[in-house]
Amino acid sequence: MTSELAITFCTDATWTGRAHCEKCHIRKLMLFSELPTSAFEEVLQPIDQYMYPPGSVLYEAHTHKQFIYSIRRGMVKLVHIAPDGVSRIVRLLGPGTAIGLELLDGADGYHHTAIAVNQVDLCKIPVSTIKQLEDGHKELCMHVSKLLQDQLDLADQWIVALGTGTARQRVAQLVLVLDEFFSEDNGAFILLNREDMAAMIGIAVETVSRMIADFKRQKILYRFKENYYQCNTEALQDISRQG
Amino acid sequence: MTSELAITFCTDATWTGRAHCEKCHIRKLMLFSELPTSAFEEVLQPIDQYMYPPGSVLYEAHTHKQFIYSIRRGMVKLVHIAPDGVSRIVRLLGPGTAIGLELLDGADGYHHTAIAVNQVDLCKIPVSTIKQLEDGHKELCMHVSKLLQDQLDLADQWIVALGTGTARQRVAQLVLVLDEFFSEDNGAFILLNREDMAAMIGIAVETVSRMIADFKRQKILYRFKENYYQCNTEALQDISRQG
DNA sequence: CGAGGGGTTGACGCCGATCAAAGCTGGTGG
DNA sequence: CCACCAGCTTTGATCGGCGTCAACCCCTCG
Numbered sequence: 001m002t003s004e005l006a007i008t009f010c011t012d013a014t015w016t017g018r019a020h021c022e023k024c025h026i027r028k029l030m031l032f033s034e035l036p037t038s039a040f041e042e043v044l045q046p047i048d049q050y051m052y053p054p055g056s057v058l059y060e061a062h063t064h065k066q067f068i069y070s071i072r073r074g075m076v077k078l079v080h081i082a083p084d085g086v087s088r089i090v091r092l093l094g095p096g097t098a099i100g101l102e103l104l105d106g107a108d109g110y111h112h113t114a115i116a117v118n119q120v121d122l123c124k125i126p127v128s129t130i131k132q133l134e135d136g137h138k139e140l141c142m143h144v145s146k147l148l149q150d151q152l153d154l155a156d157q158w159i160v161a162l163g164t165g166t167a168r169q170r171v172a173q174l175v176l177v178l179d180e181f182f183s184e185d186n187g188a189f190i191l192l193n194r195e196d197m198a199a200m201i202g203i204a205v206e207t208v209s210r211m212i213a214d215f216k217r218q219k220i221l222y223r224f225k226e227n228y229y230q231c232n233t234e235a236l237q238d239i240s241r242q243g
Numbered sequence: 244m245t246s247e248l249a250i251t252f253c254t255d256a257t258w259t260g261r262a263h264c265e266k267c268h269i270r271k272l273m274l275f276s277e278l279p280t281s282a283f284e285e286v287l288q289p290i291d292q293y294m295y296p297p298g299s300v301l302y303e304a305h306t307h308k309q310f311i312y313s314i315r316r317g318m319v320k321l322v323h324i325a326p327d328g329v330s331r332i333v334r335l336l337g338p339g340t341a342i343g344l345e346l347l348d349g350a351d352g353y354h355h356t357a358i359a360v361n362q363v364d365l366c367k368i369p370v371s372t373i374k375q376l377e378d379g380h381k382e383l384c385m386h387v388s389k390l391l392q393d394q395l396d397l398a399d400q401w402i403v404a405l406g407t408g409t410a411r412q413r414v415a416q417l418v419l420v421l422d423e424f425f426s427e428d429n430g431a432f433i434l435l436n437r438e439d440m441a442a443m444i445g446i447a448v449e450t451v452s453r454m455i456a457d458f459k460r461q462k463i464l465y466r467f468k469e470n471y472y473q474c475n476t477e478a479l480q481d482i483s484r485q486g
Numbered sequence: 487c488g489a490g491g492g493g494t495t496g497a498c499g500c501c502g503a504t505c506a507a508a509g510c511t512g513g514t515g516g
Numbered sequence: 517c518c519a520c521c522a523g524c525t526t527t528g529a530t531c532g533g534c535g536t537c538a539a540c541c542c543c544t545c546g
Contacts, residue, residue, distance in 0.1 A: 088403050102395075104388065145391060149344070159323075163405075163406040166501075194524075241326075409534090411533095449495085449535075450534060
């Protein structure tokens, strides 16, 4: 929908268009966290940082842009769009995860469409750079494995938690996921719009709305500020288990 | 349920309990396919082969046996068992795939319970052996990444195809998956029992039975021999798309 | 031959999809 | 500042799909 917007993130005078990963303050979370600083001296192609507004399409399925993205801030949804236009959200990813890793295994284009849910900051890393660094640094390869394993665990959780049970149970599970993985410093999380939630758990928008509205009435879910919400975790866990 | 049955596969006189991976005739499919023969001279711990009868439990979730398994023949289901006993099949895997890879990323025990669906032959590889080989052979690490990526793709397909649509559409999708990935030399596939199918797509056993029986009546699905079946792929694709 | 396990079929009631309409909210322009 | 509109959310009404319970069939095995 929205075209790609590339906005440089580091606005200070020393910003050159490179990411300065070796100085990155959240580097522990990122793709290169295992690498010694010296490794970056070998990098030829630049690693740029970008900010994307909500709704931006980071990449589309089957296109082949030759970039891996490491998420620094915000939420990204990976969407599968069927030939008939029906879209289903396959995964929701936050800071410290990487998307587009399928290109490293020689995939012919991305496997999903990636869309920014809220304000997203990310590092754009050329595939060639990763392959180059992997040559000399086995720990990067193992880190990639770990990221893949994490995503596999997420996918499995998705299948189990969001694909089973009544609509009420699934919505409860979804809110618990938002609370667990996407809470920000204030201890609250952004409540996705009903359409996105419906696309995640495979039920109708109206049904999601009913459940969420119900949770709000029961004070299981309450507004913190703006569209940030908090929840009663135990109540939701009860619902997710036995209805 | 069934206790682990370890049956040696190679019965010839030279069989010593090792897998002789370097001579394995289906080695191209297996975990070590990228490695030069010389690499196996470094291996200290043995790699054993086993055969398991249908229903055998290969390992249980949260146990920590320190073994990766590479599937040579047969189908393995990865099962998630909820605290309340409800089980859900998360993935169905066949020859050339590996299970238990989560141990390589330092997971504290297996993430699922693995159960043989039919006769299963597999190689049992100690985690320490993989780690040892990974040290000197980066291509093994990359092969592990590829296996993980394949499983991630499978999981995504599972979410999209088997978690969406009416019961009729899901069963059609499931049969298509069996046909595509688990057909044997005779061009037919084993039709799973209704309980397993229900656990895969998250619907009631009776509903699965109704749909399968219906497909049989419509000659979309027909017995080849024994419990091997063939299907009309196009008819099923039509059903999976629009009902 | 009877028992038992899996598969099939029927009856019924409820959950949730669908269609429709009415609040709510934020943005825009007069 | 208010009117208006577009998009999102909420709520209601209706109907069909599917979960549930139950009976029965078929095959295998003791």
